[in-house]
Amino acid sequence: MGAAFLAGGLLTATPAVAANLLTNPGFEAGSLSGWSCSGGTGSVVTSPVRAGSGALAGAATASDNARCAQTVTVRPSTAYALTAWVRGNYVHLGVNGGAATWTPSASAYTKLTVSFTTGASQTSAQVYLHGWYGQGTYHADDVSLDGPGGGNDTQAPTVPGNPRVTGVSATSVSLAWNAASDNVGVTGYDVIREGGTTTSVTGTTATVTGLSPDTRYIFTVRAKDAAGNTSPVSIAVVATTAQGGGGGDRFIQAAPYLYLGWGNPPSATEVMRSTGVRWYTMAFILAQNGCNPAWDSQRPLLGGIDQSTIQAIRAAGGDVVPSIGGWSGNKLGPNCATPEALAGAYQKVIDAYDLNAIDVDIENTDEFENAAVQDRVLTALKIVKQNNPGLKTILTFPTYISGPSSWGNRLIERAHALGADIDNFTIMPFNFDGHADMYAATVTSTVALKDKLRSVFGWSDAEAYAHVGISGMNGSSDVGEITTAQTWTRIRDWANANDLGRLAFWSVNRDGPNWEFTRITAGFTG
Known part of the structure; x- marks a missing residue:
C-alpha cells in the first residue's frame, strides 16, 4: 500500500453553485461570531456536538427564550432552504417574518428544515433559533441557509494547497490539505473522488470511506465560499488502499x-x-x-x-x-x-x-x-x-x-x-x-x-x-x-x-x- 502525488491536476474553474450563506454555521470558530443571542443566553460548547468541535448552547430561562439570530444578504424572488440540527425541548428554527418549524422534544440531534422564497424586493433575511421559556438549555449545530448569495461577491477562493494522504485502510483514505483563502471567507471544502462521490467538510481534513481494498484512487479538493463561488480544484493526489484480509498487513x-x-x-x-x-x-x-x-x-x-x-x-x-x-x-x-x-x-x-x-x-x-x-x-x-x-x-x-x-x-x-x-x-x-x-x-x-x-x-x-x-x-x-x-x-x-x-x-x-x-x-x- 502507498500514496503519491499526481502533478498536473485539473486546473479549470468550476461554475458557482448554491452554498451555505451563514457565517460560522457549525460554531467551529469557538465563539458566536456572526450570531447575536438575546440577553447573553448563547454560548459555544464542545459537548454535545453533532460534528466538528463546537455547538450552540441556548440557555432558555423563564423570561428569555434564548433567541440566536444571523442576518444575511439574499436575492429577491429566490428559493432558499434553511436547516439545522437541534436537541432539547421546544426548539424553534425560522426566518424572521416568515416560515418556521419546531420540535417539542429531541433527546438526540434532530434535523429541522424550513423552505421559503424571498419577496420581490427582499435583499436580506434574518434566520433564528430559540428554545422556549423555562424549558432549559437547547443545543444547535450545523445550521445551513442554502441558496445563492445576494451580494456582489463573485471572487472565488484560492486553490487548497498541498493535498496529501495522511492514512489508508482497506476501505478508507484520510486526506489533509492547506487552507484556502477568500476575500470574504471560506465556508467549506469538497473532496472529489475521480469517477465517484464528493465528500463535503468544513475543516482541512477528511476521511473518504466505502472504498475497495488494494485499489488505486485519485482525489482533488476545492474550496467554496458563502456566495456560492468555488475554487479551481487542487492538484490530484493518488492513494492505494490497504490489502484486505489475508494480505499480511498487521492490525494495530x-x-x-x-x-x-x-x-x-x-x-x-x-x-x-x-x-x-x-x-x-x-x-x-x-x-x-x-x-x-x-x-x-x-x-x-x-x-x-x-x-x-x-x-x-x-x-x-x-x-x-x-x-x-x-x-x-x-x-x-x-x-x-x-x-x-x-x-x-x-x-x-x-x-x-x-x-x-x-x-x-x-x-x-x-x-x-x-x-x-x-x-x-x-x-x-x-x-x-x-x-x-x-x-x-x-x-x-x-x-x-x-x-x-x-x-x-x-x-x-x-x-x-x-x-x-x-x-x-x-x-x-x-x-x-x-x-x-x-x-x-x-x-x-x-x-x-x-x-x-x-x-x-x-x-x-x-x-x-x-x-x-x-x-x-x-x-x-x-x-x-x-x-x-x-x-x-x-x-x-x-x-x-x-x-x-x-x-x-x-x-x-x-x-x-x-x-x-x-x-x-x-x-x-x-
Missing part, C-alpha cells in the same frame, strides 16, 4: 473507550486535537426488541449523536470500532437465536458506518460463561468476516493474573476449531484482588495469553503477540486497584516493545480534563 490499534451514553462525554475531536489519538472504541451496542442492534439498547444506529460523532471523528482523520456487548445490559449474543441471525445484527452495524473493524466485548454469565453463546458469537464473526473482505474482528474478555480462565481458554480453543479467524484477542487485566501491582499483573496475564495463543494456533511468539491486545482501566478499578499514568506508560512501552496489536483503556470519559491516559495511549505503535 490504539483505541481508548468513548461512551456517549454516560455522564457528560467529551468532544471526540477536541480530544483528538489535544492528544493525537486517532481511534476510539465506541461503547456499547446492545440488543433492542430482540435481535436488533442499538446503542445502549435505546439510541438508533443512524440519525443520532453516535452517528454524528463518528462522522466528526472521521472528518478529523480518525476512525472507530464499536464495542458490541460489555458487562451489563441486554446483549445481542443471547437474544439472536442463531449464528446467522447474530451475523445479520453485526452486519447492520457494519453497514451503518462502513466499518473497518468490530469488537465483541464478551463478558458475564450470559455470554462469556455460556458455551452455546460463545460458539454463536464466534460463528457469527466468521460469517461477517467472510462477507466483508478486509474487516478486522476483535474479541475482548476478562482474565486472571495467571492468564485466561477456563472460559477464556475455551473461547480461544473454539475460535481455532471453528476457523473464526479472529484478528485480535484483547484481555482486560484488572479487577483481580484489589491489591495487584498493575504493571506486573498486566504483563503476567498478557504473556500467559500469548502462550495460550501460541499453543492453540501454532504461532511463534511474534505472531501470537501481534494478535494480543490489552484493555486496561485508568485510575481506580472497580475493586480499588490503581493504575497511575506512570504505570500505564510502562504498560504501553512494554506493549510496543513486544509488538502487540491493540491497546485500549476504560475510558476517555474518566480521563479529563488533561487526557493524560489518552495521550499515553496515542503513543502505542505496536
Whole structure:
C-alpha cells in the first residue's frame, strides 16, 4: 500500500453553485461570531456536538427564550432552504417574518428544515433559533441557509494547497490539505473522488470511506465560499488502499473507550486535537426488541449523536470500532437465536458506518460463561468476516493474573476449531484482588495469553503477540486497584516493545480534563 502525488491536476474553474450563506454555521470558530443571542443566553460548547468541535448552547430561562439570530444578504424572488440540527425541548428554527418549524422534544440531534422564497424586493433575511421559556438549555449545530448569495461577491477562493494522504485502510483514505483563502471567507471544502462521490467538510481534513481494498484512487479538493463561488480544484493526489484480509498487513490499534451514553462525554475531536489519538472504541451496542442492534439498547444506529460523532471523528482523520456487548445490559449474543441471525445484527452495524473493524466485548454469565453463546458469537464473526473482505474482528474478555480462565481458554480453543479467524484477542487485566501491582499483573496475564495463543494456533511468539491486545482501566478499578499514568506508560512501552496489536483503556470519559491516559495511549505503535 502507498500514496503519491499526481502533478498536473485539473486546473479549470468550476461554475458557482448554491452554498451555505451563514457565517460560522457549525460554531467551529469557538465563539458566536456572526450570531447575536438575546440577553447573553448563547454560548459555544464542545459537548454535545453533532460534528466538528463546537455547538450552540441556548440557555432558555423563564423570561428569555434564548433567541440566536444571523442576518444575511439574499436575492429577491429566490428559493432558499434553511436547516439545522437541534436537541432539547421546544426548539424553534425560522426566518424572521416568515416560515418556521419546531420540535417539542429531541433527546438526540434532530434535523429541522424550513423552505421559503424571498419577496420581490427582499435583499436580506434574518434566520433564528430559540428554545422556549423555562424549558432549559437547547443545543444547535450545523445550521445551513442554502441558496445563492445576494451580494456582489463573485471572487472565488484560492486553490487548497498541498493535498496529501495522511492514512489508508482497506476501505478508507484520510486526506489533509492547506487552507484556502477568500476575500470574504471560506465556508467549506469538497473532496472529489475521480469517477465517484464528493465528500463535503468544513475543516482541512477528511476521511473518504466505502472504498475497495488494494485499489488505486485519485482525489482533488476545492474550496467554496458563502456566495456560492468555488475554487479551481487542487492538484490530484493518488492513494492505494490497504490489502484486505489475508494480505499480511498487521492490525494495530490504539483505541481508548468513548461512551456517549454516560455522564457528560467529551468532544471526540477536541480530544483528538489535544492528544493525537486517532481511534476510539465506541461503547456499547446492545440488543433492542430482540435481535436488533442499538446503542445502549435505546439510541438508533443512524440519525443520532453516535452517528454524528463518528462522522466528526472521521472528518478529523480518525476512525472507530464499536464495542458490541460489555458487562451489563441486554446483549445481542443471547437474544439472536442463531449464528446467522447474530451475523445479520453485526452486519447492520457494519453497514451503518462502513466499518473497518468490530469488537465483541464478551463478558458475564450470559455470554462469556455460556458455551452455546460463545460458539454463536464466534460463528457469527466468521460469517461477517467472510462477507466483508478486509474487516478486522476483535474479541475482548476478562482474565486472571495467571492468564485466561477456563472460559477464556475455551473461547480461544473454539475460535481455532471453528476457523473464526479472529484478528485480535484483547484481555482486560484488572479487577483481580484489589491489591495487584498493575504493571506486573498486566504483563503476567498478557504473556500467559500469548502462550495460550501460541499453543492453540501454532504461532511463534511474534505472531501470537501481534494478535494480543490489552484493555486496561485508568485510575481506580472497580475493586480499588490503581493504575497511575506512570504505570500505564510502562504498560504501553512494554506493549510496543513486544509488538502487540491493540491497546485500549476504560475510558476517555474518566480521563479529563488533561487526557493524560489518552495521550499515553496515542503513543502505542505496536
